[in-house]
Amino acid sequence: MQNESTSAEAAAKTGTIKSAEIVTIGTEMLLGDLVDTNTAWISSHLAPLGVAIYRHTTVGDNQQRIVAAILEAAARADLVITTGGLGPTSDDLTNECLALAAGREMVERPEAREHVDEMFRRFGRTPSPSNYKQAFFPEGAELIPNPLGTAMGALLELDDALVATFPGVPSEMKAMFEETLAPLVKERTDGAIVSRILHFTGIGESALAEKVQDLLDASDPTVAPLASQGKVKLRITARAATPEEAEEKIEPVAEEILSRAGEYYFGVDSETIESALAKLLKKEGATLALAESCTGGLLAKRLTDMSGSSAFFTEGLVTYSNESKENLLGVPHDLLVEHGAVSEPVARAMAEGARKLAGSDFALSVTGIAGPDGGTDEKPVGLVYVGLASGGETAVEKLDLSAWRRSREAIRERTANRAFDLLRRRLADGVNASADR
Amino acid sequence: MQNESTSAEAAAKTGTIKSAEIVTIGTEMLLGDLVDTNTAWISSHLAPLGVAIYRHTTVGDNQQRIVAAILEAAARADLVITTGGLGPTSDDLTNECLALAAGREMVERPEAREHVDEMFRRFGRTPSPSNYKQAFFPEGAELIPNPLGTAMGALLELDDALVATFPGVPSEMKAMFEETLAPLVKERTDGAIVSRILHFTGIGESALAEKVQDLLDASDPTVAPLASQGKVKLRITARAATPEEAEEKIEPVAEEILSRAGEYYFGVDSETIESALAKLLKKEGATLALAESCTGGLLAKRLTDMSGSSAFFTEGLVTYSNESKENLLGVPHDLLVEHGAVSEPVARAMAEGARKLAGSDFALSVTGIAGPDGGTDEKPVGLVYVGLASGGETAVEKLDLSAWRRSREAIRERTANRAFDLLRRRLADGVNASADR
Numbered sequence: 001m002q003n004e005s006t007s008a009e010a011a012a013k014t015g016t017i018k019s020a021e022i023v024t025i026g027t028e029m030l031l032g033d034l035v036d037t038n039t040a041w042i043s044s045h046l047a048p049l050g051v052a053i054y055r056h057t058t059v060g061d062n063q064q065r066i067v068a069a070i071l072e073a074a075a076r077a078d079l080v081i082t083t084g085g086l087g088p089t090s091d092d093l094t095n096e097c098l099a100l101a102a103g104r105e106m107v108e109r110p111e112a113r114e115h116v117d118e119m120f121r122r123f124g125r126t127p128s129p130s131n132y133k134q135a136f137f138p139e140g141a142e143l144i145p146n147p148l149g150t151a152m153g154a155l156l157e158l159d160d161a162l163v164a165t166f167p168g169v170p171s172e173m174k175a176m177f178e179e180t181l182a183p184l185v186k187e188r189t190d191g192a193i194v195s196r197i198l199h200f201t202g203i204g205e206s207a208l209a210e211k212v213q214d215l216l217d218a219s220d221p222t223v224a225p226l227a228s229q230g231k232v233k234l235r236i237t238a239r240a241a242t243p244e245e246a247e248e249k250i251e252p253v254a255e256e257i258l259s260r261a262g263e264y265y266f267g268v269d270s271e272t273i274e275s276a277l278a279k280l281l282k283k284e285g286a287t288l289a290l291a292e293s294c295t296g297g298l299l300a301k302r303l304t305d306m307s308g309s310s311a312f313f314t315e316g317l318v319t320y321s322n323e324s325k326e327n328l329l330g331v332p333h334d335l336l337v338e339h340g341a342v343s344e345p346v347a348r349a350m351a352e353g354a355r356k357l358a359g360s361d362f363a364l365s366v367t368g369i370a371g372p373d374g375g376t377d378e379k380p381v382g383l384v385y386v387g388l389a390s391g392g393e394t395a396v397e398k399l400d401l402s403a404w405r406r407s408r409e410a411i412r413e414r415t416a417n418r419a420f421d422l423l424r425r426r427l428a429d430g431v432n433a434s435a436d437r
Numbered sequence: 438m439q440n441e442s443t444s445a446e447a448a449a450k451t452g453t454i455k456s457a458e459i460v461t462i463g464t465e466m467l468l469g470d471l472v473d474t475n476t477a478w479i480s481s482h483l484a485p486l487g488v489a490i491y492r493h494t495t496v497g498d499n500q501q502r503i504v505a506a507i508l509e510a511a512a513r514a515d516l517v518i519t520t521g522g523l524g525p526t527s528d529d530l531t532n533e534c535l536a537l538a539a540g541r542e543m544v545e546r547p548e549a550r551e552h553v554d555e556m557f558r559r560f561g562r563t564p565s566p567s568n569y570k571q572a573f574f575p576e577g578a579e580l581i582p583n584p585l586g587t588a589m590g591a592l593l594e595l596d597d598a599l600v601a602t603f604p605g606v607p608s609e610m611k612a613m614f615e616e617t618l619a620p621l622v623k624e625r626t627d628g629a630i631v632s633r634i635l636h637f638t639g640i641g642e643s644a645l646a647e648k649v650q651d652l653l654d655a656s657d658p659t660v661a662p663l664a665s666q667g668k669v670k671l672r673i674t675a676r677a678a679t680p681e682e683a684e685e686k687i688e689p690v691a692e693e694i695l696s697r698a699g700e701y702y703f704g705v706d707s708e709t710i711e712s713a714l715a716k717l718l719k720k721e722g723a724t725l726a727l728a729e730s731c732t733g734g735l736l737a738k739r740l741t742d743m744s745g746s747s748a749f750f751t752e753g754l755v756t757y758s759n760e761s762k763e764n765l766l767g768v769p770h771d772l773l774v775e776h777g778a779v780s781e782p783v784a785r786a787m788a789e790g791a792r793k794l795a796g797s798d799f800a801l802s803v804t805g806i807a808g809p810d811g812g813t814d815e816k817p818v819g820l821v822y823v824g825l826a827s828g829g830e831t832a833v834e835k836l837d838l839s840a841w842r843r844s845r846e847a848i849r850e851r852t853a854n855r856a857f858d859l860l861r862r863r864l865a866d867g868v869n870a871s872a873d874r
Contacts, residue, residue: 024493027661027672028661028663028672029476029477029480029493030480030490030491030492030493031480031481031484031490031632031672031674032476032477032478032479032480032481032482032484033477033481033632033634033663033670033672034477034663034665035472035473035474035477036472036473036476036477037472039466039469039473039495040466040469040470040471040472040473041469042469043466043467043468043469044468044469044470045469047468047469053467053468054467054496054497054499054502055467055494055495055496055502055506056461056466056467056493056494056495057492057493057494057495058476058492058493058494059491059492060491061661062491065491065492069492087642088643088646089642089643089646089653089661089662090650090653090654091653091661122840123840128643128644128647130643130646130647130650131643171843171844171847195468195470197470205524205526206525206526206565206567206568207565209525209526209567210565210567213527213567216526216527216528217527224464224465224498224528225526226465226470226471228471233470235465235468235470237468290755292734292737294741295738295741296737296738296740296741296742296746296750296753297729297734297735297736297737297738297740297741297753297755298734298738298741299734300729300733300734300737300738300755301732301733301734301735301737301738303733303734304731304732304733304734304735304755304757305733305845305846307807307808307809307810307811307845308810309733309757310757310758313733313757314757314758314760314761315754315755315756315757315758315761315765316733316734316753316754316755316757317752317753317754317755318727318734318737318741318752318753318754318755319752320741320746320747320750320751320752320753321747321751321752323751324751324752324795328752328794357765358761370744371744372744373744373745374744403559403560406608407608408742408744409742410608
């Protein structure tokens with residue numbers, strides 16, 4: 001065992017890794033029961049290591065198709081990463097299929113058996129016989145430690161490619177990738193692929209693309225547009241010997257883009273509208289309260305998705321009923337009767353009520369019809385009012401999202417984007433809290 | 438043109454469709470900028486039509502690789518669905534690649550050009566020259582109308598397979614699939630694949646699997662387990678001549694599973710813990726208020742993701758600061774000082790305060806440390822208290838999610854599941870609001 005493991009380790013340390021493919025294994029993905037988020041995560045973590053990903057494949061829990069997918073990927077790429085199919089149940093077939101693809105036997109590995117025992121001890125539970133299935137691996141495979149779960153992964157050379165098997169549980173896969181695979185890949189790459197993403201809002205995809213068409217046609221760096229829910233991003237990608245050299249190629253292109261479309265720009269890479277807003281609020285030392293009706297807590301949820309949001313976010317009120325708008329926020333009963341809950345005056349009163357109640361510098365309010373029910377000719381699904389109270393004049397923006405027959409989810413997400421952007425622009429324009437007070 | 442279109446239409450109406458593959462096109466997916474949700478949606482909508490999906494493939498915006506992926510899929514499956522790459526920019530290559538794969542020319546289709554004009558008129562904008570790229574299709578293709586956007590799709594026979602191209606924008610793809618492709622596929626299938634998903638909570642994946650191991654080993658119907666964030670589901674899948682016959686095969690298996698693990702069962706198919714809870718609340722005519730700290734609006738967001746939640750959800754309070762817990766919910770200052778915000782007494786006071794303020798039958802409260810910062814030895818990241826006020830004795834449940842080094846998102850999602858389940862069990866056990874009052 002010791003010798004096999006060592007020879008596999010030696011093999012795994014030769015050959016440059018330039019390309020990778022990801023094979024996702026699980027019938028639940030093919031049946032649409034589960035959205036595969038692992039692949040996007042792995043992709044975004046391989047690119048900075050200089051590894052280009054040309055293909056993802058998903059197959060079900062079927063021996064023949066898993067073996068075929070692994071062999072095909074190994075014939076095309078230097079590195080094949082599989083996720084899923086390492087569990088203790090009988091439809092978990094990945095390591096067995098890797099053994100078949102490589103013409104190896106499955107052998108029990110004592111260290112993996114010990115690991116199963118140890119993980120069960122740690123959580124005060126007793127393994128069942130099926131759990132020891134996770135101690136079997138293709139002969140000669142190097143094991144990938146799993147700090148969070150019972151399923152260890154396998155590393156095995158196959159047709160000049162390195163194949164790595166990971167569990168489908170995202171937290172386990174990520175820890176194993178970062179602790180074992182990433183350092184190994186780093187040693188075997190030469191070069192880096194670096195992407196920078198510039199985020200824009202308030203401009204459509206094709207209008208933005210036309211402003212930078214010459215850059216979209218260029219090949220080094222490449223620039224590609226992508227739109228979603230009222231936002232557009234441009235991804236600039238460069239390949240070079242080092243990450244620093246790639247950044248040097250990206251910088252002038254990014255500057256050129258911002259010189260042409262800077263007025264719509266709000267952030268770079270993982271920036272979101274709410275994280276850009278959070279930075280501005282922190283910089284001002286200003287606080288924000290929320291009063292939500294049709295978004296029902298989505299704005300609060302998105303703010304508190306960010307660790308550290310307690311620095312500026314004081315409280316959020318989900319006033320879903322009219323009584324709640326009256327009693328909590330002090331929206332006058334007559335206003336609700338006269339104009340209805342989805343109206344400009346009610347959005348205004350909600351924002352002002354929330355600001356007063358929370359004693360915050362700003363308050364955003366949302367009232368609208370997210371659908372699919374509740375729309376009328378006069379007030380269709382997609383009609384939304386967003387209010388911004390700041391102590392000075394309260395601004396109310398009317399959004400009409402009715403024309404595109406959007407889903408409840410899309411209307412809520414787009415409304416949240418617009419609401420956050422309303423305050424972000426206010427702060428970015430330098431009309432800050434103190435000037436308003 | 439007329440003849441070609443008619444002959445393609447005729448061709449598209451022959452041959453039984455038994456299997457499908459999905460090809461996702463877009464470098465943004467390979468780089469991990471975007472998670473592909475289209476594939477899961479399409480998969481879940483093809484299976485009930487009797488079409489088995491054996492493989493998904495994702496390739497980037499690269500001519501050679503798109504052509505290869507389409508040809509490979511067409512060689513294996515009866516139906517190939519592509520998503521993405523139908524936009525107006527120069528990296529949108531799908532229809533061009535379909536033409537290459539089929540050895541056809543690209544030709545301009547007047548009806549598609551008119552459609553571009555019409556969509557721009559509808560939204561009061563003017564098309565730019567690049568938009569008319571969307572009027573070009575492989576010669577002989579049938580067009581798929583797009584009621585929501587400018588990008589029409591193509592239907593073309595290739596190597597005995599039918600290839601359908603769809604845009605990547607989910608709302609457009611879904612509308613086009615439902616209005617054009619689904620009816621066409623329905624005419625060309627014989628048989629149905631039906632899945633039923635049973636949802637469980639309060640039991641681990643392997644413990645549940647062991648209770649039903651003999652069923653997991655069976656092949657008709659198949660039963661497969663899947664776990665996520667404190668929930669486990671079992672998917673039962675049967676193939677038969679008609680959906681009704683498939684249901685008849687599923688029914689006894691579902692009954693057998695429930696006879697062994699019914700105490701952990703909470704719902705079927707698209708049921709979530711919150712939708713199961715919503716049904717019980719509506720049945721009781723009971724109302725619910727929320728007081729959230731570390732979940733920051735997530736519970737409210739999940740309740741209001743459901744259309745019609747206003748029937749039972751009155752208001753939610755996101756009391757992120759201590760001041761807000763005191764001022765809004767009336768949590769005593771001394772309690773916060775003595776026990777800290779993350780404590781059993783504060784969870785209790787929050788739930789009671791929210792119930793009183795909203796005048797609701799029930800209130801759930803959450804206070805905890807979602808991380809990644811803010812943890813201490815005494816109160817680690819993952820320590821959460823969930824309170825349930827009902828007018829009778831207030832229940833508080835302590836969750837310790839610290840052992841698994843979970844992400845902020847996972848801790849928040851799992852907490853929401855547990856909080857909803859606390860009230861769901863209470864209601865399901867028949868201890869209803871009126872008995873408590």
